[in-house]
Amino acid sequence: MGIVKLAELIRNVAPDAISYKTISDYSGKKISVDASIVLFQFRTAAPEIRNRDGSHLSPLVGLFYRTLHFLENDIRPVYVFDGLPPEQKEALLERRAEAGGYTRAQRPVSNQVQDCQKILKLLGVPYLQAPSEAEALCAELVKCGEVDGVASEDMDVLPFGSSLLIRQLSTKEDRGVVEYSLPKVLKTLGLTHEQFVDLCILLGCDYCEKIGGLGPKRALALIQQHKTIEDVLLNINRTTHPVPENWKYLDARKLFLDPEVTNQTSRSLSWEEPDEEGLVNFLSHEKYVKEERIRRRMEKFRRVREDRKQRGSGEGKQHQTRMDDFFRVTRSRQAPDAVDQTVSKKSKF
Structure with a gap:
């Protein structure tokens, strides 16, 4: 959501x-x-x-x-x-x-x-x-x-x-x-980051319920005027805007402001050259993806990168190849033509 x-x-x-x-x-x-x-x-x-x-x-x-x-x-x-x-x-x-x-x-x-x-x-x-x-x-x-x-x-x-x-x-x-x-x-809305987090909780987030009947414009106006959820709760009509019982907005606020992250962020991230033979072995020999498609795509990758290097510019956008060109496919029904780029719901693993 x-x-x-x-x-x-x-x-x-x-x-x-x-x-x-x-x-x-x-x-x-x-x-x-x-x-x-x-x-x-x-x-x-x-x-x-x-x-x-x-x-x-x-x-x-x-x-x-x-x-x-x-x-x-x-x-x-x-x-x-x-x-x-x-x-x-x-x-x-x-x-x-x-x-x-x-x-x-x-x-x-x-x-x-x-x-x-x-x-x-x-x-x-x-x-x-x-x-x-x-x-x-x-x-x-x-x-x-x-x-x-x-x-x-x-x-x-x-x-x-x-x-x-x-x-x-x-x-x-x-x-x-x-x-x-x-x-x-934050500058346009006149909010601090902490106030923006409270606004997001009022709008509705994944970590707690929201106040009933509270639309985006009203939620923004309340935070701009009262600054915190605590003061908003003191200044709303709970008949028209019912507050969830045992509302866990404090837990949601903590998750946004002090999330659990890893110390891996302090390590230096590095990018290496692709291992084409390793890719072929894994995708073709283990996953049965057609080898010629992998070879062709990697050849295109090298060519595009070399062209970019020679031009010395940020141009050269490349179209992605169709996934179903990669392997022999079976379909029980027609697959959608494209990915929905605006999807906001995601399946957690």
């Missing part, structure tokens, strides 16, 4: 905090990437793409394509994987599982995550395992100066404190990347 209607509120009251860019604008930048968002996008975009053994490979192969696309555009990604969700989020995850027709214990995700991490290692791209929420660690990497921004579709990145949120970074459209500047949001 992220933060309910936060993007809409920013568009309406702080439009100067939003910039529309192309992927080439991030050439030379280090970007932390919320891995669960990426894998969820590929799972939902092509849910029936499988190899000859019937294994579901769209997240794995999609990650391979997308990471090469970033590297071709001189973007240095560091992927961050979710750890254990905070206790406050358990009820929400159970509701999502029920709505999706599965139980969380039934989802075979650990092997898939390990495979994705192996792909990243073979591509020479660093990754981190968050102790809890990936977006919290993504934001921490920005705050400690390890990366320049966070690529995610989840607006939670802003209350977690990242100064820059980049949405739709993988888009092929001109000016299709949407960038949110937290300092500009």
Whole structure:
């Protein structure tokens, strides 16, 4: 869910905090990437793409394509994987599982995550395992100066404190990347970061219920006037705006302002040359992806990178190859044509 209607509120009251860019604008930048968002996008975009053994490979192969696309555009990604969700989020995850027709214990995700991490290692791209929420660690990497921004579709990145949120970074459209500047949001709204976190809780977040009947504009006006949730509670009509019983807003506030992150943020992140033979061995010999497709894609990667080096510019955007060109596929139904770039719900591993 992220933060309910936060993007809409920013568009309406702080439009100067939003910039529309192309992927080439991030050439030379280090970007932390919320891995669960990426894998969820590929799972939902092509849910029936499988190899000859019937294994579901769209997240794995999609990650391979997308990471090469970033590297071709001189973007240095560091992927961050979710750890254990905070206790406050358990009820929400159970509701999502029920709505999706599965139980969380039934989802075979650990092997898939390990495979994705192996792909990243073979591509020479660093990754981190968050102790809890990936977006919290993504934001921490920005705050400690390890990366320049966070690529995610989840607006939670802003209350977690990242100064820059980049949405739709993988888009092929001109000016299709949407960038949110937290300092500009705070300046325009006249809020401190702590007050902004309280606003996000009032809007509705993953970690607690929200006050009933409270829309975005009203929530903003209340925080601008009263500064804290405590003072808001003293100045609202609880008949028209019922407050949840045993409302755990304090826990939600602490999760945003003092999240559980790892000391791995202090280590130096490094990017290495891709191991083509290792990729071929893993994807072709172990996962039965067609070898000629991998060789062809890696050849294209080398050619694009060499062209960029010769031009010495930030141009040369490349289109991503179709995932189903990679292996022999079987489909029980037609897969969607494209990934929904605006997805905000994500499946936790």
